[in-house]
Structures are given as C-alpha cells and as structure tokens.
Amino acid sequence: MxxxxxxxxxxxxxxxxxxxxxxxxxxxxxxxxxxxxxxxxxxxxxxxxxxxxxxxxxxxxxxxxxxxxxxxxxxxxxxxxxxxxxxxxxxxxxxxxxxxxxxxxxxxxxxxxxxxxxxxxxxxxxxxxxxxxxxxxxxxxxxxxxxxxxxxxxxxxxxxxxxxxxxxxxxxxxxxxxxxxxxxxxxxxxxxxxxxxxxxxxxxLKKPYLVEEVRPERGNVWTLALRPIGHKGFCFEPGQFAWITLDISPFRMREHPFSMSSNGDNLERIEFSIKALGDFTNTIKDVAPGTKAFLDGPYGVFTTERYEDSAGFVLIAGGIGITPMMSILLTASKRKDERPYLLIYASKKWEDITFREELNELQQKLDLKIIHVLREPPEDWSGETGYVDKELLQRYIPKRRGTRQYLICAAPKMMEQVELALHQLDVPPTNIHMEHFNLV
Ligand SMILES: Cc1cc2nc3c(=O)[nH]c(=O)nc-3n(C[C@H](O)[C@H](O)[C@H](O)COP(=O)(O)OP(=O)(O)OC[C@H]3O[C@@H](n4cnc5c(N)ncnc54)[C@H](O)[C@@H]3O)c2cc1C
Structure with missing residues (x-):
C-alpha cells in the first residue's frame, strides 16, 4: 500500500x-x-x-x-x-x-x-x-x-x-x-x-434506507436511525459523515451532511443525531418511521481509525460536535479498546447535554474520563464552567502531549480557540484534527 x-x-x-x-x-x-x-x-x-x-x-x-x-x-x-x-x-x-x-x-x-x-x-x-x-x-x-x-x-x-x-x-x-x-x-x-x-x-437510488426510528435526545437533538433495504448498507470509520436525502428522490438537491453517531461496525443500523437549527433540521422530528432515505458516504478523515498506533485520544466537543465523538466512543467500546479516552465536552446547561446518560454508561465500558464544561451551570455545580481555554486544557491533557491524537468538533469560534490553546500547550500540530460543520 x-x-x-x-x-x-x-x-x-x-x-x-x-x-x-x-x-x-x-x-x-x-x-x-x-x-x-x-x-x-x-x-x-x-x-x-x-x-x-x-x-x-x-x-x-x-x-x-x-x-x-x-x-x-x-x-x-x-x-x-x-x-x-x-x-x-x-x-x-x-x-x-x-x-x-x-x-x-x-x-x-x-x-x-x-x-x-x-x-x-x-x-x-x-x-x-x-x-x-x-x-x-x-x-x-x-x-x-x-x-x-x-x-x-x-x-x-x-x-x-x-x-x-x-x-x-x-x-x-x-x-x-x-x-x-x-x-x-x-x-x-x-x-x-x-x-x-x-x-x-x-x-x-438502488440502495435505499428506511427510517426505523426518530428518537428525541437532550439539547433539541433528534436521532434518526436508518436501516438498509435490499442491500448490506455500509460500515464506516467512526467520526465520518454521509450526505442524507430524505423521502424525495436523491436527484433532488436537498441533501445535507451529518456525522454518523452510531457504532461504525453496525451495518444494520446507521444513526445520525441532528440538532434542530434550520429549515431542514427542524423537520427531522416530524419524519415518520418508514420514510425512505438515501445516503452518499461515508466521507471524511476525522476519525480515530487513522491513528491505530496512538496511545489514546483527547476528544474535544462543543454542542452538537459530540456526534462524531459518540460514534468514536461507541465503536471503541464495542471493540473493547483499552486505550484511554479523555472527552472534554462543552454545553450550555446541564439539561442540554446531548447523550449525557449514554456517555455515563460508556464510562463503565471504556477507559473514558469525561469533563463537562458548562456555560450556564446550575447553582450546585462544582465542575468546570465557562469556555474551553488553555488553562482548562492544561489541567487535563496528558503531560506527554505527543502521545495522544486530539480531535476537535465544535462551533467555529470554539474550534479556533481550542486549536490555538493546544498549539500554545505544545501539542504537535500533526496530532490535532478538526471537523467543521459549517462547510460554506
Ligand atoms: C461534515 C459535517 C458533519 C455534520 N454533522 C452534523 C451532525 O452530526 N449533526 C448536526 O446536527 N449537524 C451536523 N452538520 C451540520 C448540518 O449539515 C447543518 O446544520 C444542516 O445541513 C443545516 O441545514 P438546515 O437547512 O437545517 O439549516 P439552514 O438554516 O438552512 O442552514 C444553516 C447553515 O448550514 C449549512 N447548510 C445548510 N444546508 C446545507 C446543505 N444541504 N449542505 C451543507 N451545508 C448546509 C449552511 O452553512 C447554512 O448556512 C454537519 C455538517 C458537516 C459539514
């Protein structure tokens, strides 16, 4: 090769x-x-x-x-x-x-x-x-x-x-x-x-999917579960994304990119978790099970799969940027990966944390440490608050910076600041990987 x-x-x-x-x-x-x-x-x-x-x-x-x-x-x-x-x-x-x-x-x-x-x-x-x-x-x-x-x-x-x-x-x-x-x-x-x-x-068109379930998640997010009909579906590298077209023919231009949030090795059921933010994403909650869907994918290089030799991973997510991380962690847990994972996850409120309970459960199955960072914490909150900055990162990322790969997915401003902070903390630039949800 x-x-x-x-x-x-x-x-x-x-x-x-x-x-x-x-x-x-x-x-x-x-x-x-x-x-x-x-x-x-x-x-x-x-x-x-x-x-x-x-x-x-x-x-x-x-x-x-x-x-x-x-x-x-x-x-x-x-x-x-x-x-x-x-x-x-x-x-x-x-x-x-x-x-x-x-x-x-x-x-x-x-x-x-x-x-x-x-x-x-x-x-x-x-x-x-x-x-x-x-x-x-x-x-x-x-x-x-x-x-x-x-x-x-x-x-x-x-x-x-x-x-x-x-x-x-x-x-x-x-x-x-x-x-x-x-x-x-x-x-x-x-x-x-x-x-x-x-x-x-x-x-x-020859490889359609059916919507099997539309499940509400915390933070105004809806998980869309798709099952391939008449074909094998595809397996993907956790962290990758696909373009989805719903109901209408894939010849129409209404296709949107979403990261898969499920286990990359499960071909039978592919899940996407979608935050209701605009005219298309606001309609996900009303999609009826049985609706036809078409997928173009998988795409992307934002995946842990490319770094098999890495001693562990630092995942930094903001809001809906948790979706590729969820797929990475779920796949790692199913594969019984023993390497350490650190997830630094910024949300607005405790109630908004998408996949809060699922992530908790994953801690029992994986060497996973989760640091929640809240912008509007409840009164009795003793954890991290505010923004993910250099000081916060310094408290948690390993001393030997180069031993981990760092994956960031968040709003553009947060990604910029986290990337800069990681540079200042001497994380090798080649170990930093980012996924932007706003292509244009
Ligand atoms: C690689 C990648 C992975 C993503 N993963 C997720 C995810 O897991 N969960 C999630 O909730 N969101 C994800 N997004 C963002 C998601 O694609 C947009 O929020 C969604 O397409 C917005 O559509 P809308 O019509 O609801 O919003 P609108 O208000 O119409 O658009 C908001 C912005 O989204 C972008 N956008 C809109 N339509 C499209 C389109 N058809 N193709 C590309 N960009 C578009 C444009 O920049 C636009 O300005 C991802 C984006 C990318 C690029």
Whole structure:
C-alpha cells in the first residue's frame, strides 16, 4: 500500500500537470503567427485559468479517492482559494490584452463584438456572480439551497462560455493537439457533472434506507436511525459523515451532511443525531418511521481509525460536535479498546447535554474520563464552567502531549480557540484534527 503522503502528493502533482497542460502545449506548439510576448502571456493566463475552473468540477465531485487523501474540509478550502487564483488569472488575461493592444477594448462593445468576445464577457460576468454570491452569501442573505443551485449554474456557464471563447479565438487552438486538449477538458468536466447529478444519485437510488426510528435526545437533538433495504448498507470509520436525502428522490438537491453517531461496525443500523437549527433540521422530528432515505458516504478523515498506533485520544466537543465523538466512543467500546479516552465536552446547561446518560454508561465500558464544561451551570455545580481555554486544557491533557491524537468538533469560534490553546500547550500540530460543520 502506498503511503498517504505519497498519494496526497501525487494528487497535487496531477492537479498541477492538468492545470498547466494547456500552457505546455502552447510552448510546444506556439501560435502560427508571432503575436508578441504580452499577447502570448495573456493567452497563457487565460488558458491556465480556464483549465483550473474546469478542474473545480473534479474537486467538488466527491471522488472518494481524493476525499480519502485530504478530507472534505481541506478540499473545499482548496476549492475556495484556488478559484480565487483562477478568477484573478482570468481577469488579468483581458487586462493585459487591453494594455498591449488598446484597440481590443472595442471587443467590450457587446453589440458590435464578435461572438467569441461576447462569450468571454458573459463568462466573466458569470464568474463574477459566482464569486460574489459565494464570498458574501451570508451578507446577501442567500439561503443555502438556492445558493448551491445558482453556484452550479454559474460554474457551468463560466466554463462552457470560456471554452466557447477559447475555441472561437482559434489562433491558439488551430493545431490538432490543442483541439484534442480542450475537447478532452470539456468532456471530462461534462462527465463529472453527469456523474455527480445523475450517475451517483442513480447508484444511491438502488440502495435505499428506511427510517426505523426518530428518537428525541437532550439539547433539541433528534436521532434518526436508518436501516438498509435490499442491500448490506455500509460500515464506516467512526467520526465520518454521509450526505442524507430524505423521502424525495436523491436527484433532488436537498441533501445535507451529518456525522454518523452510531457504532461504525453496525451495518444494520446507521444513526445520525441532528440538532434542530434550520429549515431542514427542524423537520427531522416530524419524519415518520418508514420514510425512505438515501445516503452518499461515508466521507471524511476525522476519525480515530487513522491513528491505530496512538496511545489514546483527547476528544474535544462543543454542542452538537459530540456526534462524531459518540460514534468514536461507541465503536471503541464495542471493540473493547483499552486505550484511554479523555472527552472534554462543552454545553450550555446541564439539561442540554446531548447523550449525557449514554456517555455515563460508556464510562463503565471504556477507559473514558469525561469533563463537562458548562456555560450556564446550575447553582450546585462544582465542575468546570465557562469556555474551553488553555488553562482548562492544561489541567487535563496528558503531560506527554505527543502521545495522544486530539480531535476537535465544535462551533467555529470554539474550534479556533481550542486549536490555538493546544498549539500554545505544545501539542504537535500533526496530532490535532478538526471537523467543521459549517462547510460554506
Ligand atoms: C461534515 C459535517 C458533519 C455534520 N454533522 C452534523 C451532525 O452530526 N449533526 C448536526 O446536527 N449537524 C451536523 N452538520 C451540520 C448540518 O449539515 C447543518 O446544520 C444542516 O445541513 C443545516 O441545514 P438546515 O437547512 O437545517 O439549516 P439552514 O438554516 O438552512 O442552514 C444553516 C447553515 O448550514 C449549512 N447548510 C445548510 N444546508 C446545507 C446543505 N444541504 N449542505 C451543507 N451545508 C448546509 C449552511 O452553512 C447554512 O448556512 C454537519 C455538517 C458537516 C459539514
């Protein structure tokens, strides 16, 4: 088996190679007539930007092998930052052209410009709309679902119009290999789209689940128990998550990511514990047993499974961030894991602590120490209060920091502060792992 570092590095190498392929071909087969350095340079930037935009479809296609190398957090982070780089390259590309050949400015006149230039303008507008609605989605108050639909539409428009523009310009694509290259890129992008929207949902449709139980938990959380029908289901690494679609067909876009909260080795029954926070999560309590569900997963690298050699684990959870930890602890107890587990669990009130009783029971079966941290403790509370900070962590984490793996899942602010505190306490950065519940 190849080392994960080599696999991860080879994906990066593949990405760079594909992004630069148009440029390499441009170097091997320069334009038939010499257009000068700046024009060639501008075209090269446009080509790289366009190839990077097309590659975005691969980054978001939830390709298991890529996700297994990095985790969804890192891939989406990369997707976000690299799209800004591609955006900058695509904007600089015409700017250089306008400076080097001011007469090209008239191509901006939509009424008189040839189609290839109109397509470039439309592609750029689609790209601007895509970037603006993504960066300022919350400020613009765009709900997640319409945003996701429009994000896909803008992306398809930007890439297809960009390709149309590149093919229309022709000069640089006259040669056989250049046409092959762009047709190949267009076909791969199209295939990824078909794969994500049609092929994958079709496979999911063939493996449905039934809602077996909807159980209330403390803290306005509902546990949804699913049973596979007509197939084996899947086992997962404790801490991983899946995308759930309920009732409606998986071809619809209403899918949401949730960490499994049950034992990863139990294929017969997969459980998700969901906090009622928004329009979808508020409906979980009303889901009737017998409702059909579809799962896309498992995904994620936030799991203890990857650290079999670790002497033990420190789990730090805030609120609903307990769900992956619950799965980790349940699976460890079923497997009779003898290693020490420390759970630092921040909640608002004693009454709100999701899985309070279940965690208590797990203490009888596992080497598990639980530190509850309450923001609004009852009067007779003698335990930890306030926030999980450096001082609190110092009181409980082992002196030999590097002997444990530290897994954090909480609200963004808490994760930031805990990560910083762990750095200050000399926990090796490679031993810190985080799961973000807010992807966008
Ligand atoms: C890896 C991962 C694991 C998660 N595990 C759990 C869990 O175990 N339990 C739990 O209660 N919550 C979990 N969440 C959070 C959960 O996915 C969101 O709270 C839920 O999708 C919100 O949907 P809503 O329509 O109720 O809320 P809304 O109010 O519509 O949205 C609130 C926010 O949730 C995010 N969101 C909304 N819809 C989606 C969607 N379809 N896909 C992705 N993000 C969306 C957006 O950032 C949005 O701004 C997890 C999230 C991720 C990324």
């Amino acid at each position: 190849r080392s994960p570092v080599i696999v991860a590095a080879s994906w990066i190498g593949t990405y760079i190679l594909i992004a630069l392929l148009p440029l390499l071909l441009l170097l091997v087969y320069p334009a038939p007539e010499d257009k000068g350095f700046w024009i060639d340079f501008s075209v090269a930037l446009g080509f790289i930007g366009l190839a990077m935009m097309a590659l975005q479809f691969a980054l978001t296609a939830r390709i298991n092998r890529i996700e297994a190398s990095y985790g969804v957090d890192i891939i989406l982070q990369f997707h976000r930052y690299i799209s800004l780089v591609a955006f900058a390259l695509i904007l600089i590309h015409p700017l250089i052209l306008f400076v080097a050949q001011p007469e090209t400015l008239q191509l901006l006149n939509f009424f008189t410009a040839p189609w290839r230039a109109r397509m470039a303008v439309l592609a750029t507008l689609a790209l601007i709309a895509l970037v603006v609605t993504t960066i300022w989605r919350q400020q613009l108050k765009i709900p997640y679902e319409p945003w996701r639909t429009s994000h896909g539409i803008f992306a398809v428009l930007a890439v297809s119009l960009g390709l149309g523009h590149a093919i229309g310009v022709g000069n640089y694509l006259g040669l056989f290999w250049k046409s092959v290259l762009w047709t190949g890129i267009a076909l791969i992008a199209l295939w990824l789209l078909v794969y994500v929207r049609l092929v994958k949902p079709w496979f999911m």
